[in-house]
Every structure is written in structure tokens, then in C-alpha cells.
Amino acid sequence: MERRTFLGGVAALGFAGPAFAQKGGAPEKTSVRLGVGGKPLLYYLPLTVAERKGLFKEEGLDVEINDFGGGAKSLQSLIGGSVDVVTGAYEHTIRMQAKNQKIQAVCELGRFPAIVIAVKKSLAGEIKSPADFKGRKIGVTAPGSSTAITAQYAMVKSGLKPTDAAFIGIGGGAGAVAAVKKGEIEVISHLDPVISKLDGDGDIQIMIDTRTEAGTKALFGGSNPAAVVYAKHDFIASHPNTMQRIVNAHVKALKWLASATPEQVADLVPPEYHLGDKPLYLRAVKNSLESYSRTGIIPLSGMESVLDMLRRLDPALADAKIDLAATFDDRFVKAAGS
CATH class of the missing domain: 3.40.190.10 (Periplasmic binding protein-like II)
Structure with missing residues (x-):
């Protein structure tokens, strides 16, 4: 995908200038524990950008990132209370609703799985x-x-x-x-x-x-949202200003990615992320640029695609009543771009 196309899509976010960091009132909680499953993966690049560019600090937050072996372990840590927020797969919000656990996404990071x-x-x-x-x-x-x-x-x-x-x-x-x-x-x-x-x-x-739109459609028949920022509904409800600032940081990271070159990304991340081969890492970044969210908002068609996939895999979800609207709270992304 050409970069101008990617930039055009990101413009839909309506990013503001220097005052953007002021979106949201004083955070109810300034020390936040965030879980992720495999932080060096490009699936989670917006999180690494937010960390390395100091975007959380700009928002007045001290974010402690806990890197687990996979997304399922990040989810477990959220349910168990050892982290407050997770960057992980959108599908977990659906699975947890079926188990009467209210987990909500607040910002889309990846519009294609990139798997x-x-x-x-x-x-x-x-x-x-x-x-x-x-x-x-x-x-x-x-x-x-x-x-x-x-x-x-x-x-x-x-x-x-x-x-x-x-x-x-x-x-x-x-x-x-x-x-x-x-x-x-x-x-x-x-x-x-x-x-x-x-x-x-x-x-x-x-x-x-599924790093590309064509590959994603070939497997899923349409869009299929990937990484999101999610948290328990109770935490979101009791910490709206904190959540707003977490989303602000991730949205700014998406903005930076829209104009960054693969070389700038490679220079920003820790050297060990290159797996000993920087030229290959550069190609990996180029391969992944198309997969990042353009709006931060999960489209309904994407939610339906994930639900269909899960119903086909999990008998417990086959007939479960799922309210897709309850899996994603778009208020924070919209406020970040206003």
C-alpha cells in the first residue's frame, strides 16, 4: 500500500496539534499496569511507539508494561487483577462477554490480524x-x-x-x-x-x-480487527480520565506511525527487536504498515467477522447471545480526535 493512502486514512482521526495531550481531565489513577502478549511483535508496535516516544508521560501517566508469553496470558492477568489495561486481540472481549465478564475495547490498533x-x-x-x-x-x-x-x-x-x-x-x-x-x-x-x-x-x-487487506479477505471474507486496547468495564467506568489519556497516547502513536519511515521505526524500538537482522526488520515494518488502524474505531462488519469466526470454533459461543455494541466503547477515540 502506498504511504499517501495510509496517510489519507489516518487523517480521518482528526488529530489535533500540541494541545492534544490535554484531552481528558485529571487522571484518577496515574500509575497504570498494562499487559501485553509479545511486545516485540509488530502487532503491538503502536504500544512500543507510545512507550518509546514518551507519549504516556505526556499524558501524565506512569505506565508499567508487563510482557507475557501471549495474548491469552495477558487476558488472564487482567481478569486476575494484576494489570489494569491490556493491549491484545479484540476477540477476547467477545469471549469474556459470553462468560459474563464485561471487558471492553476502547481503541483499535490493528484493522487486519497481520498473522x-x-x-x-x-x-x-x-x-x-x-x-x-x-x-x-x-x-x-x-x-x-x-x-x-x-x-x-x-x-x-x-x-x-x-x-x-x-x-x-x-x-x-x-x-x-x-x-x-x-x-x-x-x-x-x-x-x-x-x-x-x-x-x-x-x-x-x-x-x-493476513498482513494485507487482500489476505485478510481471502481467509475471513472481510475485515477482521486485531490488536485493541481493552479493560474491564468497571475500571473504564471508574477511571474515565485515565482511560482517555491511555487512548490519547495510542492515537498519537498511530499518527506518528502514519508519517514515520521504516528506518525511523527501527531506530525507535529496542535493538533486540530486530532479531539480529535490521534489514529484515525494515522489510517487516513495510509489510505491516497496511495492517494498522486508520480510525481507531472498530467497524461493525469487523466485529461481526470475529464473532462468526469464534462461533465456528467454540461450541460454547455457537448459540450465545452477544451484544457486539457492548464490546467496544468508541467515546475515547472520538474525544481524542475532536
Whole structure:
């Protein structure tokens, strides 16, 4: 996607100038614990930008970031009360509603999943489609996370059951790369920069690619929101000014990403995020730019797409009554851009 197109979309956010940091009243809580599942992944790049650019501090917040092995673990930490807010997959808001847990998204960070499903290159002749995943070892960030769910959805669409393969948590950084290179897994469902590193090294053959709009439509039939900022409804209700400032920081991060070059991104993030190969990291950033949210608002069609996916995977959700409007509170994004 051309950069001017991306910039045009971001203009819809209506970003303000220097006064933007003043959006929202005095925060009810200035020390915030935030959970994330695999922070070095480009899926969560807006969070890293907000941290490294000092955007949380501009908003008067001291944000402690807790990095877990995968999105499912971040969700567990929120439910358990060890973090206040999470940057994680939108789908968790739906799953929790079905369990009578009121979790709400407040800002979309990724409009496409940006998840890639690939097979170890030496097995490409045997594993030609998700229909061949039965009995295979599939590496994901963590079982139950969006990487696992996306692979399961591809399997179900190919006529398999979501339990027909073994899902192995390999984390989100160098350990994931090593798991493929050591032959510990046969298929990988993962994100950049891990995917770009493995692809560049010739270790994998890409099968499904949701980093782009075309690839997302091919798997899901339409848009499919990815990373969001979410929290418990009770926390949002009792800390509206704090939430506003958290959203302000993420929206400013999206604005910075819209005009930043891959080189600027690579220079901003910690060097270990490059996985020892900065040129490959640059290509990974270019591959991922199309996936970031343009408006910060989750479209209804995207919510419906995720719900349809979950209903097909989880019998407990097949007939569950889900109020999609209750999964996303758009007030904070709208206020950030006003």
C-alpha cells in the first residue's frame, strides 16, 4: 500500500496539534499496569511507539508494561487483577462477554490480524493447505491466543476440527525463530518480525497472509480487527480520565506511525527487536504498515467477522447471545480526535 493512502486514512482521526495531550481531565489513577502478549511483535508496535516516544508521560501517566508469553496470558492477568489495561486481540472481549465478564475495547490498533500461517519449507511438499494440519505441531505465541485461533479457523474452513492439531506456545521473539530452526514445530502461525526473519532465511513457505487487506479477505471474507486496547468495564467506568489519556497516547502513536519511515521505526524500538537482522526488520515494518488502524474505531462488519469466526470454533459461543455494541466503547477515540 502506498504511504499517501495510509496517510489519507489516518487523517480521518482528526488529530489535533500540541494541545492534544490535554484531552481528558485529571487522571484518577496515574500509575497504570498494562499487559501485553509479545511486545516485540509488530502487532503491538503502536504500544512500543507510545512507550518509546514518551507519549504516556505526556499524558501524565506512569505506565508499567508487563510482557507475557501471549495474548491469552495477558487476558488472564487482567481478569486476575494484576494489570489494569491490556493491549491484545479484540476477540477476547467477545469471549469474556459470553462468560459474563464485561471487558471492553476502547481503541483499535490493528484493522487486519497481520498473522501469517506458514509451513516449514522442508515439509512444504507434504503440508500443502490447512487440510493437512491434522496431527501436526503448530507453533503459536501461546495456546488460546489470536495466533492459535486464526490457525484453528483455517483448519475448520478446510474441514478439520480445531483440536486436530497440537498447538505449542513458542512466545513472540527469538525463541519463536529458534523453535522453527530446531524443528520443534512443523507449522507456524505468527507475526512479524518473526515471520519476515524466517521467510528471509528461507526456513518457511507462507500459506496464509493476513498482513494485507487482500489476505485478510481471502481467509475471513472481510475485515477482521486485531490488536485493541481493552479493560474491564468497571475500571473504564471508574477511571474515565485515565482511560482517555491511555487512548490519547495510542492515537498519537498511530499518527506518528502514519508519517514515520521504516528506518525511523527501527531506530525507535529496542535493538533486540530486530532479531539480529535490521534489514529484515525494515522489510517487516513495510509489510505491516497496511495492517494498522486508520480510525481507531472498530467497524461493525469487523466485529461481526470475529464473532462468526469464534462461533465456528467454540461450541460454547455457537448459540450465545452477544451484544457486539457492548464490546467496544468508541467515546475515547472520538474525544481524542475532536
